[in-house]
Amino acid sequence: xxxxxxxxxxxxxxxxxxxxxxxxxxxxxxxxxxxxxxxxxxxxxxxxxxxxxxxxxxxxxxxxxxxxxxxxxxxxxxxxxxxxxxxxxxxxxxxxxxxxxxxxxxxxxxxxxxxxxxxxxxxxxxxxxxxxxxxxxxxxxxxxxxxxxxxxxxxxxxxxxxxxxxxxxxxxxxxxxxxxxxxxxxxxxxxxxxxxxxxxxxxxxxxxxxxxxxxxxxxxx
Ligand SMILES: N[C@@H](CCC(=O)N[C@@H](CS)C(=O)NCC(=O)O)C(=O)O
Numbered sequence: 001x002x003x004x005x006x007x008x009x010x011x012x013x014x015x016x017x018x019x020x021x022x023x024x025x026x027x028x029x030x031x032x033x034x035x036x037x038x039x040x041x042x043x044x045x046x047x048x049x050x051x052x053x054x055x056x057x058x059x060x061x062x063x064x065x066x067x068x069x070x071x072x073x074x075x076x077x078x079x080x081x082x083x084x085x086x087x088x089x090x091x092x093x094x095x096x097x098x099x100x101x102x103x104x105x106x107x108x109x110x111x112x113x114x115x116x117x118x119x120x121x122x123x124x125x126x127x128x129x130x131x132x133x134x135x136x137x138x139x140x141x142x143x144x145x146x147x148x149x150x151x152x153x154x155x156x157x158x159x160x161x162x163x164x165x166x167x168x169x170x171x172x173x174x175x176x177x178x179x180x181x182x183x184x185x186x187x188x189x190x191x192x193x194x195x196x197x198x199x200x201x202x203x204x205x206x207x208x209x210x211x212x213x214x215x216x217x218x219x220x221x
Contacts (some may be wrong), residue, residue: 005057008047010040012206012214015065015100016053018162021073022155024197026076034204049117064098073155087148088141092148092156095137096163099130107210123171131167134160135178146187162187163180169207169217 007023009016011034023030035043035052037164044050048063055061055068057075073089080086131216138160138185141148146154164185167174181208189195197203206214 004029004031005055006033006198007055008029008035008043009053010035010037010209012204012208013162013166014208018155018158019053019055019065019068021162021194021197021204022069022072022076022078022158024137025153025191025193026072026160027193032202037209044049068092069093069159080149080152080154081152082150084142085152085154088149089154089156091137093159096159097128099127100161102126120185131175131178131181134163135181138184139180146184146208148184157188159186161194166191166207172218 005023005028007016009032013020020032034176043052044112047054048061051063053065054063055067055071057071060071062071062212071081080089103122106119121137138148141150145151147153148160156166161184164175164181168185175185206216208215
């Protein structure tokens with residue numbers, strides 16, 4: 001019987017990264033099981049929906065990224081302290097989840113003659129529009145200390161940090177005209193356990209799997 005909670009995912013940051021960041025920031029003891037592409041066919045049938053991440057904690061086996069984040073949000077009391085902050089937490093999560101799914105659809109599944117056009121439209125129009133809306137939304141929080149949902153840490157902060165860091169990793173400088181989001185990125189990266197994790201060997205170097213293999217940050221941090 002495994003005593004420590006166990007996170008099972010590919011050997012990339014991908015969907016597991018906000019979960020890893022949360023566990024690291026909480027100082028949780030956990031086993032980060034990183035599956036290679038070669039090993040995945042053997043592991044796949046052992047997971048509830050044939051997909052990862054999967055989180056195992058005591059008697060719970062939890063598939064689905066956001067179910068895991070909400071489980072950890074309840075476990076560590078990271079869901080907001082009042083109704084306005086709980087709403088902001090949920091809205092942040094849903095918005096970033098949609099963006100991730102759109103991005104995966106445009107870059108992962110599309111093929112055919114219009115795929116380049118659709119990718120360009122996503123990078124040049126859809127993504128900047130969303131980043132701009134998130135900059136406004138973030139700025140509307142009442143927090144004096146830089147959180148996304150009220151005045152305390154929530155799962156939205158891990159999701160938002162992973163989002164802005166992912167933008168900066170793939171498109172260095174893209175956040176330059178979004179000073180509030182960039183300020184949040186830098187402030188959150190300075191959290192002691194987040195900083196330690198980001199410079200540790202525990203962190204997968206690759207962002208995700210592209211059609212030709214692993215994709216790495218254009219520049220670190
Ligand atoms: N909605 C699911 C999606 C999970 C998902 O698509 N996982 C991918 C990796 S990012 C996967 O397991 N792919 C391997 C496969 O489908 O065989 C979640 O957020 O957890």
